[in-house]
Amino acid sequence: MHLMYFTERPYRYVPNDEVIKTGFFGIENRHFDPVKGGQLLNEYLDEKVLAEELGFDGVMLNEHHDTAFCMGSVMDVEASILARITKKVKIVLLGNPLPIVGNPLRLAEELGMIDMISGGRLVAGWVRGGGSEQFASNANPAFNREYFNEAHEVVIQAWTRPGPFRYEGKHFHYRFIDPWCLPIQKPHPPIWIPGLLSPETVMWCAQHRYPYIALATFLEPTVELWDIYRDAAAAEGYQVGPENFGYLQKVYVAETDEKAREIAKWDMFGGAGIGYSLFGQPQWMFPPGYNSKEATRRIARQFTDPHADKKSPWAGLADGTTTSKIADAQVKTRSAVWQDSGPIDVEATRKQIFEAFPAVERAMQVICGTPDTVIPKLRTVLEVLRPGIFAFWQNDGPISKEDRLNNIRLIAKEVMPAVREIGRELGLTSPFEVKPGSRPLKGNRPESVGSLEPLQRLNGQTTAHA
């Protein structure tokens, strides 16, 4: 198993009221103080060094723009520093938003330098970028997929094809590609793809033999997506294994369940008090041409339904909530139909969001408690998904420095050993142990990696996943 530390690196001083009123993207940057921001960025770099010392295998970074949710606006800058100040952890970038980088050759050079300085410890990864990222970089959202595919081609060619050569694509044109900063790892650094369960992306990963990392998604649909990957892999002629899959899980650990829960409930607001329940406003989340036809159809129904619920989608979710209702609430929140009803009642919305936390916890979207509380739950997640890559998503929300470090230490010292043991028991091979795509296909029917059976067993005991 490959175990990673991840945090969104929030700007923790953003007023929660502003978050509730505006969401993930669009809060005025007068609320940002670069002196405090600089302190936080250094704190977050130090956390990665600590994570290495405490035995994590990888430190994972991501990138967002114009948001307090995540300060990694130029993730490669952080990765460059980590390349020098860490010694053995993998530096896992999930991922560079290919459609918005503008110059993929420059990206290939940046990543080449990071791999060289780190002595070959880079794991690269690509994302399409959220809707708002297209605005933040003024990248034409209607060409998002085309930019993604073509930029990917440019980077791979720059890394693997002897230069100089010429590249003339639809969107990118280079007279001269001959970079003198190539990755140490050959033919190129590992590439992992994070995502939120888009079947299109999952199949693309299977075709390229890139591990797919599901970002804190609901377990049931994740197992279904694993099978889509499995079938696409079989079409390519290989059998999937745990090394093809990764999972990002929110975990908060403290000395008591009560303390862990008190910290974790702020995760309902994600990063800096943004996210899970208040992701963004629809005009920025759904830019023109960005969505698939199927996603557009779903949004169309919501926007034009005269009976659409104009209350906050989180109202009334406190008890007896099913996983699908939480998923519905997330989608409704992101489409923000309900916000059209007028100004948001900040206090009432905050209260409703906190009240939905127990349901979110029951669905294991957030796992929190003492080590003894979280380990059995993590076992269930690992039994269901059987991922070879597992990232602990920690420390979102306005959590103090002390509590952040405490969380990292407790997970490293008291949770990780158990997780490694479970990984060995379940045969959860990482991409560094078994090359993704190297397992031969046996017979006509490829085997699944994930299974809903452990979840059903658990449901037999409780009604947590009703």
Next chain:
Amino acid sequence: MASGNGHQEWREETIHVDDLDLTLIKGGSGRPLLVLHEELGWPGWLKWNSTLAQRHLLLIPQHPGFGRTPRSEWISSVRDLAGFYARYLAEQNLAPIDAIGFSLGGWIAAEMAACNPSQFRKLVLVAPMGIRPREGVILDFFQLMAPKHLYATVYDPDATPEFDNLYGGQGPEQFEGWEEARAQTARLAWTPFMHNPSLPHLLGIASNLSTLLIWGKEDRVVPPTVAAQFKEVMKSARLVTFDRCGHRPEVERTVDFIREVEAFLE
């Protein structure tokens, strides 16, 4: 979208132009009038169509990538689209033709005029895009969901009798159509946003073209001051403006709109 007496006044045809099957809405009789629709797509056969169709043959192509016309990979700018329609007019022996363009459609017509004004006999531009406003900006509808964009196009929806008839309503089907239209508009004009810096320079070639500019004084999409910028280069253009009217004079001030257009096209 049928007329009041129950029989449909228009029909749909497909015309092959280059590699594309262009969907064309055709209705009425008389001298042909090319109608170039706006950025949310073809809003449907409305009262003004019905009235003008009594004396004109209305030819309303659905732009490539909008409505029922498929997208063409090679059309990547509004000037490409103008060239595409120039070819359509030439191949169908329609030039010189009367034309009316709305918003994005006005921009397409202006690009056609900037390339070859003799394609047109007379040209009506209704709140056209294409020239960057000296004051203010063109409404950034890419940062609005389509229903809000639609509301922003009129001064007062309640005082616009045909508002609910635009696009045949405001259901999921229309929403999907708007998203298709927005995506194609983004492909054509995400940046520079809904204008072409060279247009005002090249449009000088159309200084003798008989042109009618129509603008609502309360237009929130393209600032009414842009009319003066068009007039600076299209020196023969005459400007008509309407009070209490936004970006859709044809449905906000239908009677006045028809009167002005009919008089001009005489």
